[in-house]
Amino acid sequence: MSYESLDIIHDEHRALAAMLSGLGTLVAGIEAGRLQPDFNLMASMIDYIEKVPEKVHHPKEDAFLFAKLRLRSKEALPIIEHLEEEHRQGDERIAALRTALETYRQNGIAGLAGFQAALKTYTAHEWQHMNMEERMIFPLAKAHLSAEDWAEIDAAFLANDNPWQGAAGEYAALFSRIVNIAPAPVGLGG
Amino acid sequence: MSNMLLEAKEIHTYYGASHILHGIDFNIREGEGIALMGRNGMGKSTLIKSMLGLVRPRHGRVLVRGDDRSRARTWQIAQQGIAYVPEGRGIFKSLSVRENLLMSARAGVDGRREWTFDRVMETFPRLGERIGNGGWQLSGGEQQMLTIGRALMTNPDLLILDEATEGLAPLIAMEIWRIVKEIRKTGIATVIVDKNHGAVTSICDRAMILVKGQVVFDGSSDETRAQPELIQTHLGV
Numbered sequence: 001m002s003y004e005s006l007d008i009i010h011d012e013h014r015a016l017a018a019m020l021s022g023l024g025t026l027v028a029g030i031e032a033g034r035l036q037p038d039f040n041l042m043a044s045m046i047d048y049i050e051k052v053p054e055k056v057h058h059p060k061e062d063a064f065l066f067a068k069l070r071l072r073s074k075e076a077l078p079i080i081e082h083l084e085e086e087h088r089q090g091d092e093r094i095a096a097l098r099t100a101l102e103t104y105r106q107n108g109i110a111g112l113a114g115f116q117a118a119l120k121t122y123t124a125h126e127w128q129h130m131n132m133e134e135r136m137i138f139p140l141a142k143a144h145l146s147a148e149d150w151a152e153i154d155a156a157f158l159a160n161d162n163p164w165q166g167a168a169g170e171y172a173a174l175f176s177r178i179v180n181i182a183p184a185p186v187g188l189g190g
Numbered sequence: 191m192s193n194m195l196l197e198a199k200e201i202h203t204y205y206g207a208s209h210i211l212h213g214i215d216f217n218i219r220e221g222e223g224i225a226l227m228g229r230n231g232m233g234k235s236t237l238i239k240s241m242l243g244l245v246r247p248r249h250g251r252v253l254v255r256g257d258d259r260s261r262a263r264t265w266q267i268a269q270q271g272i273a274y275v276p277e278g279r280g281i282f283k284s285l286s287v288r289e290n291l292l293m294s295a296r297a298g299v300d301g302r303r304e305w306t307f308d309r310v311m312e313t314f315p316r317l318g319e320r321i322g323n324g325g326w327q328l329s330g331g332e333q334q335m336l337t338i339g340r341a342l343m344t345n346p347d348l349l350i351l352d353e354a355t356e357g358l359a360p361l362i363a364m365e366i367w368r369i370v371k372e373i374r375k376t377g378i379a380t381v382i383v384d385k386n387h388g389a390v391t392s393i394c395d396r397a398m399i400l401v402k403g404q405v406v407f408d409g410s411s412d413e414t415r416a417q418p419e420l421i422q423t424h425l426g427v
Contacts, residue, residue: 003412003415003416006415007392007415010388010392011388011392014364014388014389015364017360018360018361018363018364019361021359021360021361022359022360022361025359142416172368175364175365175368176315176365176368178361179331179361179362179364179365180315180316180319182361184329184359185359186359186361187331187359187361187362188316188329188331188332188362
């Protein structure tokens, strides 16, 4: 059985993980004095995190995968409800990250620790969230969803924007732009 | 088979007294994508080198488009439309980006010239920004892009990528995978050796796992992903 929707989720998780890892490395480099802060770059990275996972990835999981699994597995219900609640808090969490970046931009070096802490909190939360999906939801979905369920879910996922392209290649272009301007060792710029 | 591009039959390769490949069979058809996986030292790169004439197998045969090329030189195999992006990249550091690309430009086996200099520039806009720079001035990610671009300039039917993202930052690695995915869509057959099983199985149709010079799994990428224990056991992740 092929699970194209789960492969797409894996792909999107990898893209998010790479972006968060890049942002973390960038901030660590600034703290160590190896890199200069580039606020436009960091804002673009947060844009990507907001546009792809929060606006495309999570709604797709809620509307198709979780909606179907709700009907098929009682065991999955509390986990789905927990994850959906986290999805609902997504805007708030990304806003906290943006606010911390803005504070850092305005206050200079005094704001770095605050931004670093906000990023650490956001990243830890995303890792925990992705792990819960991959380690708890995926096995339950594979165990309880029928071939017809998967056909419907896969079709919906494939019809949706993906992290590489988005509407008119918007996300792919944003991702490439970030890779091109981010300084080494994060990206190709510098 | 008429659409078979590259085959290895019962390959045994040694490094001195060390027996590395133990009777491996491998094949790839036109347009197919194969993820070649395994832990370090399991024989993945040796298999590639054995098929390309870079290492001479002691037993077994190598066929390109059905013709026995077991004794062919590497350049003769490359002329059959097989492009190799080696581990470590191997760009010409004293040449500029433009020179690295143009020196490899040639038509494909059937005379195709789909991959032109301009198309490579469109695929890797970053190289356009570095066009006059020497190879030695490029970062690891840019060198990797140049090596892939140089391989495409040969208008290959088969592209072999050995550890294409080794040592690259996650963002750069993702960007390279995105581009390789786009290249795959053009119909070029691809063999990818990489440790990132998630990325390679999402790009390739088929997956092979090598353990101690033997094939322990050969199946679809879907089958591979459906068996996490396979990955856990043989790749240790």
